[in-house]
Amino acid sequence: MEGMPQNTPKTVEEVFMDFRGRRAGLIKALTIDVENFYQQCDPEKENLCLYGLPNETWEVNLPVEEVPPELPEPALGINFARDGMQEKDWLSLVAVHSDSWLLAVAFYFGARFGFNKSDRKKLFQMINDLPSVFEVLNGNTKQSKDHPGTHNSSSKIKSSGKSRQSENHTSKSVKMPMPLKEDESGGEEEDEDEEQGLTLCGACGTNYAADEFWICCDVCEKWFHGKCVRITPAKAEHIKQYKCPSCSNKRTRV
Structure with a gap:
């Protein structure tokens, strides 16, 4: 199976890195590459599965023939339901099954290499610190609108530069933490930094x-990493209204 890593992870840290790579690939398939993913899931084809690979890529492929397989298998036949339900609902269902598969693969490695109770607990805590694929897909993560004190509603771009307002496009600005008043304590500044760190990329799901x-x-x-959606700061300054790949690819399906 192509999803099997060349160097099978044997430690908690290695299993977590494998999990994170596969998760990133699945998120990319369901958000950034959603149109390509949709087209590959042709209901006229045989039972297909969505695989996340350790190198942060994905593939739609037939299940392996071996029983039992080398690794737990994803949900089988995801393509058959593609045209029988709303696209958003279908993607959400695939995301839920993808989350289940990711956990199955991670703890398969744990069982295979004899992780003890503390190892399994450590692995789960590391995994649980990341939002699920379903949460990233549906925006159920702590985004900018959850922290009005940190992310101004008129700010659509942020980087490490100083805060500034574009002369030509007033709806866009480079976003940095809100300045503190002179009488505010250093503790509040730390709280704001912590809040900003909770912002998660809608594509890869990692922190700001x-x-x-x-x-x-x-x-x-x-919010999205510029690199995840292929937008540079210079290019962003000339965008009056930015639509992410998922919103750009949305269309009515019967």
Whole structure:
């Protein structure tokens, strides 16, 4: 099976890295590459599965023939329901099964290499610190609108540069933590930094970092790494209304 890593993870940290890579691939399939993923899930084809790979990529493929398989298998036949339900509901259902599969693979490695109680607990805590694929897909993560004190509603771009307002596009600005008043304590500044760190990329699901360029979708209001959606700071300054790949690809399906 192509999803089997060349160097099978044997420690908690290695299993978590494998989990995170597969998760990133699945999130990419259901958000950034959603149109490509949709087209590959042709109901006329045989039973298909969505695999997340350790190198942060994904593939739609037939299940393996071996019984039992080398790794737990994802949900079988996801393509058959594609045209029988609303696209959003279908993607959400695939996301839920993807989350279940990710956990199955991670704890399969744990069982295979004899993780003890503390190892399993450590692995679960590391996994649980990341939002699920379903949460990322449906925006059920702590985004900018959850922290009005940190993310101004008129700010759609943020990076490590100084706060500024574009002369030509007043709806866009580079976003940094809100300045503190002179009588505010250093503890409040730490709280704001912590809140900003809770912002999660709508594509890869990782946390905000001050040295990275981010942009917010004007439709779904999710934040994205510029690199994840292929938007540079210079390009963003000339965008009057930014739509993320998922919102851009939305269309009515019968």
